[in-house]
Amino acid sequence: MKDIIIKNGYVYDPLNGIDGEIMDISMSKGKIVNFVKDAKEIDASGKIVMPGGVDLHSHIAGSKINIGRLMRPEDHRKDVVKKSSVTRSGVGYSCPSTFVTGYRYAQMGYTSVMEAAMPPLGARHVHEELADIPIIDKAAFTLFGNNYFTLKYVKEGDHEKLKAFVAWMLRATRGYAVKIVNPGGVENWKWGRNVFGLDGNVEDYDITPRQIVTGLARANEELGLPHTIHLHCNNLGMPGNYKTTIETMEVAKAIKPKKGRKTTVHVVHCQFNALAGDNWMNVKSGAPHIAKYVNANDHVTLDLGQLIFTDTTTMTGDGPWQFALWNMTGNKWVNSDVEMEAGAGVVPYEFKKNNLANTVQWGIGLELALMIKDPWKVYMTTDHPNGGPFTYYPKVMAWLMSRQARTDTMRTLNKACLRRTGLADNYREYTFNELAVVTRAGTAQALGLKDKGHLGVGADADVAVYDLDPTEWRPSRYRELEKAFAKASYTVKGGQVVVKDGVVTATPLGATHWVDAKIPEKVEADLMKDLERDFKRYYTVSLRNYPVEDVYTPVQKVHKAGGEWK
Amino acid sequence: MEKVDVVCPFCGCLCDDLVVTVDGGHVTDIKNGCVVSRSKFMNHGKHRVSSATAHNEKKNIQEAVDAAIKILSHSKRPLIYGLSSTECGAISKAIEIAEVTGGVVDNTASVCHGPTILALQQVGESKASLGEIMNRADMVVFWGANPTEAHLRHITRYSVMPKGMYVEGRKARKVVVVDVRKTRTARMADKFIQIQPNGDYEVLQTMRALVRGEEIDVDEVAGIPIDELKALVTEMSEAKFGAVFFGLGLTQSEGRHMNIDAAVGLVSEMNRKTKFVLTPMRGHYNVAGANTVFTWQTGHPYAVDFSRGYPRYNPGEFTAVDLLASGEVDAALIIASDPAATFPVDAAKHLAKIPVVTLEQKKTPTTMLSEVVIPVATAGIEADGTAYRMDGVALRLSKLVEPPEGVFSDEHILDLILNGLKEAAK
Numbered sequence: 001m002k003d004i005i006i007k008n009g010y011v012y013d014p015l016n017g018i019d020g021e022i023m024d025i026s027m028s029k030g031k032i033v034n035f036v037k038d039a040k041e042i043d044a045s046g047k048i049v050m051p052g053g054v055d056l057h058s059h060i061a062g063s064k065i066n067i068g069r070l071m072r073p074e075d076h077r078k079d080v081v082k083k084s085s086v087t088r089s090g091v092g093y094s095c096p097s098t099f100v101t102g103y104r105y106a107q108m109g110y111t112s113v114m115e116a117a118m119p120p121l122g123a124r125h126v127h128e129e130l131a132d133i134p135i136i137d138k139a140a141f142t143l144f145g146n147n148y149f150t151l152k153y154v155k156e157g158d159h160e161k162l163k164a165f166v167a168w169m170l171r172a173t174r175g176y177a178v179k180i181v182n183p184g185g186v187e188n189w190k191w192g193r194n195v196f197g198l199d200g201n202v203e204d205y206d207i208t209p210r211q212i213v214t215g216l217a218r219a220n221e222e223l224g225l226p227h228t229i230h231l232h233c234n235n236l237g238m239p240g241n242y243k244t245t246i247e248t249m250e251v252a253k254a255i256k257p258k259k260g261r262k263t264t265v266h267v268v269h270c271q272f273n274a275l276a277g278d279n280w281m282n283v284k285s286g287a288p289h290i291a292k293y294v295n296a297n298d299h300v301t302l303d304l305g306q307l308i309f310t311d312t313t314t315m316t317g318d319g320p321w322q323f324a325l326w327n328m329t330g331n332k333w334v335n336s337d338v339e340m341e342a343g344a345g346v347v348p349y350e351f352k353k354n355n356l357a358n359t360v361q362w363g364i365g366l367e368l369a370l371m372i373k374d375p376w377k378v379y380m381t382t383d384h385p386n387g388g389p390f391t392y393y394p395k396v397m398a399w400l401m402s403r404q405a406r407t408d409t410m411r412t413l414n415k416a417c418l419r420r421t422g423l424a425d426n427y428r429e430y431t432f433n434e435l436a437v438v439t440r441a442g443t444a445q446a447l448g449l450k451d452k453g454h455l456g457v458g459a460d461a462d463v464a465v466y467d468l469d470p471t472e473w474r475p476s477r478y479r480e481l482e483k484a485f486a487k488a489s490y491t492v493k494g495g496q497v498v499v500k501d502g503v504v505t506a507t508p509l510g511a512t513h514w515v516d517a518k519i520p521e522k523v524e525a526d527l528m529k530d531l532e533r534d535f536k537r538y539y540t541v542s543l544r545n546y547p548v549e550d551v552y553t554p555v556q557k558v559h560k561a562g563g564e565w566k
Numbered sequence: 567m568e569k570v571d572v573v574c575p576f577c578g579c580l581c582d583d584l585v586v587t588v589d590g591g592h593v594t595d596i597k598n599g600c601v602v603s604r605s606k607f608m609n610h611g612k613h614r615v616s617s618a619t620a621h622n623e624k625k626n627i628q629e630a631v632d633a634a635i636k637i638l639s640h641s642k643r644p645l646i647y648g649l650s651s652t653e654c655g656a657i658s659k660a661i662e663i664a665e666v667t668g669g670v671v672d673n674t675a676s677v678c679h680g681p682t683i684l685a686l687q688q689v690g691e692s693k694a695s696l697g698e699i700m701n702r703a704d705m706v707v708f709w710g711a712n713p714t715e716a717h718l719r720h721i722t723r724y725s726v727m728p729k730g731m732y733v734e735g736r737k738a739r740k741v742v743v744v745d746v747r748k749t750r751t752a753r754m755a756d757k758f759i760q761i762q763p764n765g766d767y768e769v770l771q772t773m774r775a776l777v778r779g780e781e782i783d784v785d786e787v788a789g790i791p792i793d794e795l796k797a798l799v800t801e802m803s804e805a806k807f808g809a810v811f812f813g814l815g816l817t818q819s820e821g822r823h824m825n826i827d828a829a830v831g832l833v834s835e836m837n838r839k840t841k842f843v844l845t846p847m848r849g850h851y852n853v854a855g856a857n858t859v860f861t862w863q864t865g866h867p868y869a870v871d872f873s874r875g876y877p878r879y880n881p882g883e884f885t886a887v888d889l890l891a892s893g894e895v896d897a898a899l900i901i902a903s904d905p906a907a908t909f910p911v912d913a914a915k916h917l918a919k920i921p922v923v924t925l926e927q928k929k930t931p932t933t934m935l936s937e938v939v940i941p942v943a944t945a946g947i948e949a950d951g952t953a954y955r956m957d958g959v960a961l962r963l964s965k966l967v968e969p970p971e972g973v974f975s976d977e978h979i980l981d982l983i984l985n986g987l988k989e990a991a992k
Binding site for chain 1: 570571573582583654658662665683686687688689690691692693694695696697698700701702723724729730731732806807834837838840841843857858859861862863864865866867872874875876877878879952954958959960961962
């Protein structure tokens, strides 16, 4: 592979303190280097250069998104993708096929994407799909918050075993982070019920969500995992839930973070958990409360789950919430419970501009982004495809960077948005540097992906070039921004040009990242006894057939973790 | 040598607890398997296609592959069909062959649980992995399904007999069978409800109405007294966790996908009272995998046409039986299936008229009418790979013994064909 130098671009590399300087970026053998000779030159003069985008919460692979694909031929019909001499055919819109997922992220200059919810028993399926997503690097977050062993060890107060279990399970599923979805609620849903709030009762275990979050967050930090716990709070989608969200953040405050970081929790798609009011008729923004808390505390990061006005497909590991959504909408509903571990639901949903609640939700997402002062604490996502397809990211960028863009959208909305959020009075506009933080530098840092999200020497050679002159651009010209960020001028992945002028030119297979955390032998031996006994009793798959084999991660990057043990 | 926890490549149960003894490169014994599984493992070496053939002449593999490439590259509209009894790697290659040739790819779901998928696309479904049912279900309903004869260990391993976390085995479960005749499964049930043939839709819709508390002004529906249906609905509502398993008795009788639509509706409705799930009894061991791989690669589970360069889906138009019966396809590539024996006569007749390439282990009616036959390894015995259980759980199939000399896996042969087609297109 030929070396590459990207010359004369305006470089935004916040992790290295570079804010729009004109610089050359050199790369060789897949890494950023100081100098190259005889390199392929890419002229980026008058253009923006950023590290490749890093999406830390998206649903791109596994049974949930595949149920979405399966149940929505009408969604595919409006967005078909032809094959080319380099690319495979497929379908797009809210549930894109695997190949198209890789292409479309790369076309936007994104080079790393995290699958946010992997049921352990479905891990093999997740990895089969990840291996069919070209170009981008990826990882999957293993679901822990309703797992039998988690609940059992929390109940027994056996913290060392819980830690060992987390480490073992990440290895068995080739997972990258600890994902928690409606802790305890999905377990209760297996009897058709839910849990409400942090101190609700998880029926068969007689424990609370508070205990589950505390146990897993402690285990996570003591194991020294690269990312914090990745938490979908209780009471999602219920007006008034901002209180639960803040209480949950407060729970994580008591946890001692891993050495070298301040954070102990990442709260996902916070828009859905930042609702004030008592019901969907009087719902209003709870974003100011959450922003106030996050501004005063350093142990929390969150992402938006920004809502887009379009027809999309909601899918979460939160079975009871999807059931509630089915009851609200009457749309088609898939529920899928996984023995001993997790659940999921899928319901198509159209966010409408004339729907009072939807417009408030739209405002909440943007308010969170604008009211939280430090962009290192709040990241841009749509919780693809829950808030909307990831292909709408350029639109979200425009709303963040241009008040004009927000005003133009607000003019078309139900007026509730104006009355029930403070968005109209918010004049903040993101800078390009802040945009780089919320779409790559901050997310890479939160994930602990040290070689991603920046352009320092030794970083992975994942780079995006956008055809927009930041010195001339003004927020009123937000449509130009949308256009430039929708189709990158160049995307370089691992030192190879994969997109040129918005067209995919090469489709190498990116790596799957996972975490291998060390467990002391004695603790592991004890854990294995429990696993062997309970697998035999309660699982329909044998323990031997459970862990994902090496063959499912054809290109992989293993992150070692060790941590503190008694 | 004994290999434990081997996954069985026969039916959608995908039992993963077989103990297989391999001696001198042959399977010599198998434990834990059902009789069908045993037969598959012990006899996989018999009646094999002895060598590759093209136009009734013996060929080596490469010559046969070249003949296959010639047929497929000359075809204006090839059909690629089968795939439910092979592993996912082969399925993946078959889809790409359809894309490269601008053909149509379909799997056997189009003649079994296709209607189930159509219903799911209309209304969704409430489902669970089999272990959920084992651990929690105190009520199990088999509707138009006869696992005692079709999924032999389903009852003992997953749905009726086993002790689960909250259920003390058979006695703690209420088992109901709804069928048109008293099957062997019905004989072990607590309650058997005999339904008139093709009466399923009416009965299911009546039950939905009863769940909602509507009064029904008839004495019987499809031969079942209304009081019996009322009693059944009451029992279902009182269960802590109920599961409905349905088979081809529901998908292939009158009403087809509308039957499943009604069954899904009933089960969804039940979730407003208690917890209820339903699961289709998938037949071939990897038909669920075929649907799964098709869906993540093309967005569609079966019946996918690539003639416009992008995937289009239309069951009834792009399904194998319909394409053959209408004489629309001019060549076929058949993998791990025997359509000549199982398809309606009009479809099979057209298959006999066009050049057919078949990848098979054994002699079948389809190999007999094929222009090109390529012997392949038996997935799960002679080749490894992935398969998806009827509830969507993916498991690893193992390679226990070497295939006969000069015989390769489906995936390998399809890869050779694919690369040849790509070369030919240049």
